Amino acid sequence: MARHRRSLDWGFPRWRGYGSSREAATVRLCDRHGCEEPGDCPAPKSPNSPERWYFCQRHAAEYNQKWDYFEGLDKEEAAQRAQAEQTENAGYAESAHYGWATSGDGSRSADEMRALDVLGLDSHADFAAIKKAWREKAKEVHPDVRPGDAEAAKQFQTFSVAYEVLRQAEERREWRGS
Structure with a gap:
């Protein structure tokens, strides 16, 4: 004779976990016609409207691709x-x-990341590598090396500003560390 098993849904405390209910979970599907992915990315139907579309990530990216915040x-x-x-x-x-x-891995600001891009360095470059890259680039376009070249002067200024941003950030790090 088969023995009847008692449900774990009785008494207090409940003997099964609260997250393991047997009811079906409601999943909102993407509002894009024909898409069967979960729609968990809200997007406004029109500017300043409380109504929202709910897209999957792929269709939300497509929807926002040509979004112009300053349109009109x-x-x-x-x-x-x-x-x-x-x-x-x-x-x-x-x-x-x-x-x-902070941005990225938490060690560099967005301005520092742009400055590193200008100097052609990775985000994990130390200050010695920054200084070396700045000197190499500055030597190529220095106004004394290329007198009268407006483009070279502009590049030199860009490299100098990038180096200055990174130098000040390094000083702040040293100051905070000590």
């Missing part, structure tokens, strides 16, 4: 909106002082 604004309005955004985001820049705001 004249230059002055676009500049005002950009200024307002920059003002609202100033807290992130301020938090960089405390080492909270």
Whole structure:
């Protein structure tokens, strides 16, 4: 004779885990016609509208590909909106002082990453490699080496600014470390 097994759904505490319910989970599908992927990326149906489409990641990327934040604004309005955004985001820049705001692996800021790209270096380059790369590039386009060449002067200035950004960041790191 077969013995009847008691369900684990009785009493308190429940004898099975709370996350292991037997009910079917509701999954919202992508709003793109014919897509069967889960739609977990909300996107506005129109600007300033609370209604949302829900796309999978692939279709959300396609939807946002040509998104223009400043569409329909004249230059002055676009500049005002950009200024307002920059003002609202100033807290992130301020938090960089405390080492909270970082990008990538957390060791370099976005400005430092751009400066490293200008010098043709990887994100993990140490300061000795930065100094060496800056000297090599600066020697090629220095105004004394190429007098009267406006393009070389512009490149020299770009390399110098990139080096200065990285030098100041290194000084901040040393100051914080000591």
